[in-house]
Amino acid sequence: MRVTRRYRFAASHRLHSAALTEDENRELYGKCSNPYGHGHDYVLDVTAVGPVSELSGQVVHVATLDRLVSEQVLNDFDHRYLNADLGEFKSAVPTSENIIRVIEDRLIARWRETFPGEWPRLEGIRLRETKRNVFELKS
């Protein structure tokens, strides 16, 4: 069984690659490369999978998942300028593709210590940048 929990964070970013010229950046990223950045209300869905515990009737202890996501993602991402405030985006462009990968890495880094047994496992994450742009990753 899969359990999906939805989280939200507001963050700004600028899509601009140091490997490209100003014109190339403008051509590739359009208004997303405007120099002072811009922001989104991101919606993050985290899906855990596993059997239902006979004891608790739960697949995942949701409060524990909330704490993991807060500590590993929301506390660092919410109300931040991703390019400047997060080490991962000093070199990588904070496209949603790169953001979702960073989020997955951060969750996996502490998943096992947070959920020590075989289950639940991280099934996947979905990141909604806007209502029209959604990105998904199966773990």
Place this chain on the structure above:
Amino acid sequence: MLITRRAEFSASHVCAQPALSADQNREIYGAASNPSGHGHNYVLEVTVEGEPDAATGMVFDLKKLKDLIQQTVLDPMDHRFLNYEVPPFDKIVPTTENVAREIWRRLEPHFEAGRAHLNNIRLYETEDLYVDYSGEHR
């Protein structure tokens, strides 16, 4: 092909096990263990899988699916206190996981072998928390 029918019901529940202490229940279920219970507007999505029938052009008669959901889920569960009024939740904790599994158990026998079959139950307890259940082995 997958087709999904959505339905809503409102119900109250309390998540706690009689064998555990109040503190242990609070540890596992948090505020959901408050003894007098609380409620949700559950949103249920029932997904059926099959190929469109050559004659009708339909995977499954949605009116039939609507009636089935009404009779097996909404009539017994809507505006009820699950623990007190809807077996088996007098014996097992009505977590979202267990409610989803119970809904699957109620719907699944109504699908004939070899025809369209039940693919998934998605049950939203809130907008920010839902479970997907596709049977014991999937």
